Amino acid sequence: MKHYTKQYIAGVWREGSSDKQLETCNPYTNEMIYSYRAASTQDVDDAYAAAKAAQPAWAATLPEERRTYLKALANVVRDMEPEIFQLLMEESGGTRAKFAFEYGDTLKVIDDAMCYHMMMDGRIAPSNTPGKDNYIFKIPKGVVCVIAPFNFPLLLSMRSIVPAIACGNTVVLKPSSETPGSGFQIAEMFEKAGFPKGVLNVVAGRGSEIGDYIVSHPTPSLVSFTGSTEVGKHIGEIAGGLLKDVSLELGGNQVMIVLDDADVDQAAKAAIVGSYSHQGQICMALNRVLVTPKVYDQFIELFVKYSKQVKCGDPADDAVVIGPLINHDQVKKVEENINATLKAGGKVELEGKIEGNVISPWILSGVSNDMCAAKCEIFAPVTSIIPVKDEEEAIRVANETNYGLSNCIFTKDLYKGLELARRMESGMAHVNDQSITHEPHVMFGGEKDSGVGRFNGHWVVDKFTTEKWVSVQRTDRY
Numbered sequence: 454m455k456h457y458t459k460q461y462i463a464g465v466w467r468e469g470s471s472d473k474q475l476e477t478c479n480p481y482t483n484e485m486i487y488s489y490r491a492a493s494t495q496d497v498d499d500a501y502a503a504a505k506a507a508q509p510a511w512a513a514t515l516p517e518e519r520r521t522y523l524k525a526l527a528n529v530v531r532d533m534e535p536e537i538f539q540l541l542m543e544e545s546g547g548t549r550a551k552f553a554f555e556y557g558d559t560l561k562v563i564d565d566a567m568c569y570h571m572m573m574d575g576r577i578a579p580s581n582t583p584g585k586d587n588y589i590f591k592i593p594k595g596v597v598c599v600i601a602p603f604n605f606p607l608l609l610s611m612r613s614i615v616p617a618i619a620c621g622n623t624v625v626l627k628p629s630s631e632t633p634g635s636g637f638q639i640a641e642m643f644e645k646a647g648f649p650k651g652v653l654n655v656v657a658g659r660g661s662e663i664g665d666y667i668v669s670h671p672t673p674s675l676v677s678f679t680g681s682t683e684v685g686k687h688i689g690e691i692a693g694g695l696l697k698d699v700s701l702e703l704g705g706n707q708v709m710i711v712l713d714d715a716d717v718d719q720a721a722k723a724a725i726v727g728s729y730s731h732q733g734q735i736c737m738a739l740n741r742v743l744v745t746p747k748v749y750d751q752f753i754e755l756f757v758k759y760s761k762q763v764k765c766g767d768p769a770d771d772a773v774v775i776g777p778l779i780n781h782d783q784v785k786k787v788e789e790n791i792n793a794t795l796k797a798g799g800k801v802e803l804e805g806k807i808e809g810n811v812i813s814p815w816i817l818s819g820v821s822n823d824m825c826a827a828k829c830e831i832f833a834p835v836t837s838i839i840p841v842k843d844e845e846e847a848i849r850v851a852n853e854t855n856y857g858l859s860n861c862i863f864t865k866d867l868y869k870g871l872e873l874a875r876r877m878e879s880g881m882a883h884v885n886d887q888s889i890t891h892e893p894h895v896m897f898g899g900e901k902d903s904g905v906g907r908f909n910g911h912w913v914v915d916k917f918t919t920e921k922w923v924s925v926q927r928t929d930r931y
């Protein structure tokens with residue numbers, strides 16, 4: 454297994470120049486996989502200088518040329534499939550099923566981006582001045598800073614990098630310190646696909662050390678951040694002060710509403726996917742399930758039954774659904790949240806085991822929104838079941854959170870489902886499906902503390918471009 458220890462700047466692999474030596478550990482075995490010298494602020498300067506130098510020529514490439522580069526990138530990603538899986542599994546504890554989702558959607562993101570250049574069409578607007586033509590051009594933003602989280606280090610980096618580059622921007626990526634190898638592996642993909650030097654640069658170092666410097670640097674005109682609400686707000690403050698544009702894809706606290714007329718078996722099976730995919734470490738994962746009285750006991754019975762069938766343990770085992778959390782600190786935090794919820798009156802319906810960093814499913818019932826497990830983004834296979842008396846109470850309880858990313862509702866009355874989904878204060882809401890739903894050509898994004906901005910399709914093209922008015926006076930005006 455190849456391990457990456459060098460930064461990728463201006464098309465050159467070089468050791469970070471910080472005096473900090475950082476280590477990456479396998480979250481399942483807790484063994485150190487590799488160590489590397491972190492990037493310094495000088496490395497950040499060099500990465501931005503390379504991106505800035507490369508951008509005009511990159512923006513001048515023809516649509517067909519850019520498409521050819523992206524096709525080459527997709528081929529490289531296909532060729533590297535086994536090693537990509539191996540790294541995601543070793544570095545972030547991702548299972549085979551999680552890999553299928555992340556890898557498959559990454560290829561779709563690249564595929565869709567092949568036509569983004571062609572979507573950068575401008576307008577010719579009428580003028581009130583005789584002899585004047587008004588042209589509005591859609592142009593790249595310039596240099597884009599991408600900051601990625603640990604949980605889907607491939608997809609959530611590529612979801613920003615690929616559209617940015619497809620629209621004629623160049624990029625500096627800062628991967629999570631938990632999963633820097635995945636960031637460097639992306640650099641290798643771009644190198645192998647033959648992209649010009651400087652189009653993508655990758656600098657890895659701790660956000661607490663170089664993060665503010667990366668965000669406040671004068672070169673990038675857009676910061677595309679995916680991560681926690683806490684860090685996202687901090688980045689938003691810095692960027693706002695500097696009048697830099699941001700795309701902030703942040704945390705969530707999802708609900709599934711199960712109404713009296715729901716197909717309860719479908720809802721329970723969907724809750725398994727929504728709660729346990731990537732051990733609950735997904736921004737769209739289910740935190741809370743709100744159930745109305747007639748189906749409350751039946752839902753719990755089925756959810757517990759299916760949860761007991763979920764295999765937990767070594768992510769290298771293809772049958773495993775729940776692998777390890779990213780590190781031991783996260784495990785301790787989850788344990789504290791569960792204990793606080795039980796102390797506040799929550800009841801255990803299924804007691805999970807904690808073995809190393811692997812937590813098997815916990816199901817808590819009789820929970821209310823003010824209890825820890827329901828209130829915070831739990832980011833683990835722990836689900837809180839909240840009884841609600843009817844659909845009105847369900848909507849009120851669902852919306853009683855600062856987050857607003859992706860919710861879902863189960864009812865056989867599809868029109869009622871649609872109406873209630875529209876009343877949920879979230880960027881996304883699904884009827885008769887679970888909350889972890891992503892289609893790379895459909896809009897993605899949150900409301901409230903879950904973020905600012907939209908991804909995918911024409912939404913991302915708009916985000917990664919700006920518009921410029923150029924007028925031409927054809928006849929003498931003065």
Ligand code: NAP
Nearest residue numbers: 602603628629630659660664665680681684702703704736
């Ligand atoms: P995080 O702690 O916020 O870190 C995200 C990234 O920000 C990392 O690369 C981190 O670097 C960096 N960072 C930290 N401090 C920074 C600073 N001052 N300036 C610039 N960058 C800084 O999030 P995480 O734990 O990796 O990811 C989990 C969170 O992301 C959850 O809340 C989840 O819901 C959210 N998420 C949201 C979406 C979405 O699409 N809405 C998708 C996935 C995840 P270091 O690792 O070096 O600290």
